[in-house]
Amino acid sequence: MAFTIQTVVEEQTAKMTLAGELDSLSARVFQTEIEKIANQPINELVLFMEKLDFMSSAGLRVLIFSKQKVGSHLSIYIVKAQELILDTLEKTGLHHSVNIVDEYPVL
Amino acid sequence: METKSFPGTVDSLDSIREYAGQVANEVGLSKKPTYALKLAVDEIATNIILYGFERVGMEGTIEMSSEVVDGKLMLVIEDAAAPFDPLARELPNEEDLTQTLEEREIGGLGIFLTINGVDEFRYEFKDGKNRNIFVMNLE
Numbered sequence: 001m002a003f004t005i006q007t008v009v010e011e012q013t014a015k016m017t018l019a020g021e022l023d024s025l026s027a028r029v030f031q032t033e034i035e036k037i038a039n040q041p042i043n044e045l046v047l048f049m050e051k052l053d054f055m056s057s058a059g060l061r062v063l064i065f066s067k068q069k070v071g072s073h074l075s076i077y078i079v080k081a082q083e084l085i086l087d088t089l090e091k092t093g094l095h096h097s098v099n100i101v102d103e104y105p106v107l
Numbered sequence: 108m109e110t111k112s113f114p115g116t117v118d119s120l121d122s123i124r125e126y127a128g129q130v131a132n133e134v135g136l137s138k139k140p141t142y143a144l145k146l147a148v149d150e151i152a153t154n155i156i157l158y159g160f161e162r163v164g165m166e167g168t169i170e171m172s173s174e175v176v177d178g179k180l181m182l183v184i185e186d187a188a189a190p191f192d193p194l195a196r197e198l199p200n201e202e203d204l205t206q207t208l209e210e211r212e213i214g215g216l217g218i219f220l221t222i223n224g225v226d227e228f229r230y231e232f233k234d235g236k237n238r239n240i241f242v243m244n245l246e
Contacts, residue, residue, distance in 0.1 A: 021124070024153045025117040054124070054142075056149045057217035067208035076208075084142045091223055092216050093204035 001053060007033050012043040015104075019051035027058035034066045042070060046104050050080040060094060067097070079104045115160040115167040115186065123152045123169065127182060130173045134180050134245055143224030144182065144243055150217035151184060151193060151239045159188025159237070179226070180243040190232045193218045193239065 003026030006017045014037045022030060037045075045066060049055075067074055076098040081089070089095045099106070111126055113119040127148040131141040152169055160167045170185040199215045222228050227242035 021121065023117075023120045023124070023149055024157065025120055054145070054149075056146060056153065057220055058153065060216055064208050072207075072209045084139065087139075088146070088220065091220065092199075093206075094208070096205065097208040 003029060005030060005033055007037070009037060009040065009042070012041055013046060014040075014042050014044070015046045015048065017048040017051075021054035022052060022059040023054070023056045024058035027056075027062050030059065030062045031065060034062060034069060038066075038069045043073060044075050044077065045070070046077045046079060048079045048104075049082070049085060052082065052085060055085045055088060057092075060088070060092060063094060063098065075099060077101055077104055077106070110170050110172040113169045113171065115156050115165075115169050115188075117153070117156055117161075119156070119169065120149055120152060123171065124149050126171050130180065130182055131243070134175060134243075136180070136243060136245070140243055144180075144241060147221040147224045147228070147241055148182065148184065150221045151241075154191070154193065154217065155184070155186045155188060155237070155239075159186055159191060163189070175245070178245050180245060182241040182243075184239045184241075185236045187236050191237060192230045192232075193221070194228070194230050198222070 001020040003020040003022055008015045016033060063076065067076065078098050078100050080102060081100065086100065113123055124145045127145045128141060131144050136144065155169060165188060167187055173180060173182045196215065196218060198219050225241045226244045229240040231238045
C-alpha cells in the first residue's frame with residue numbers, strides 16, 4: 001500500500017500520521033517531513049502509526065535522524081503502532097529511546 | 108522453481124515484498140514469520156539496489172525464486188552486482204542496541220533484522236552472481 005504522511009504543527013509539537021508501508025523509498029518522504037520541522041522550536045514529535053503496516057530499517061534510521069537533527073531535547077511519541085512494528089522497535093532497542101503509547105496526549 | 112524478475116530500483120521494493128508475501132502465503136506461514144520474511148527480503152533487496160546498483164551507476168535486475176525443500180521454504184534473491192556478502196559486515200552488538208538515539212550510528216540495523224527474522228540466512232557468490240538465501244521452517 002502506498003505510503004502517506006500528514007503533518008500538523010501545533011505550538012511546539014509536530015504530529016505526523018503515517019499510513020501504508022515505510023521502506024527505503026518512502027523513508028525519503030518521511031525524512032523530508034522531519035527536515036521541514038528541524039529548524040522550528042519543536043519539543044515533541046508525535047507519530048501516529050495505527051495505519052502503518054510495514055516499517056523497515058529505513059524508517060528506524062529516520063527516527064534516529066530526527067533525534068540527531070532536531071536535538072536531544074526532542075521527545076518522540078509513537079502512538080498505536082502495530083504489533084509487528086513494535087517488535088522491530090524492541091529488537092533493535094529503539095523502544096528505550098522513544099515513548100510508546102496507546103494514545104496522545106498521554107493521560 | 109519459477110523465477111521472477113524485478114528492475115533494480117527502489118520503486119520495485121513494494122512488488123518485491125509482495126512476492127515474498129505471496130510465497131509465504133502459499134506455504135502457509137503465519138502472520139509473524141510472513142512479516143519477518145518480507146522485512147528480511149526488503150532489507151537485502153534495498154542493499155543490493157542502493158549499494159550494488161545505484162551507487163555505482165549500474166542498471167540491473169533482482170531475480171527471485173522459491174522452493175520448498177525438506178519442510179523448509181527457501182527464497183533466493185540473485186543479482187549480478189559486484190560481490191557483496193551481507194554477513195561480512197559487523198553486526199550491531201548488545202551495547203550498540205542499547206545506545207540512545209543521539210549516540211547511534213545509522214547503519215547495520217537492516218542486516219541485523221534480516222538475520223534475526225529468518226530461521227537461516229545464507230550468502231554465496233556463484234556463476235558471477237550474488238545469491239542471498241532466506242530459509243523459513245514450515246510449521
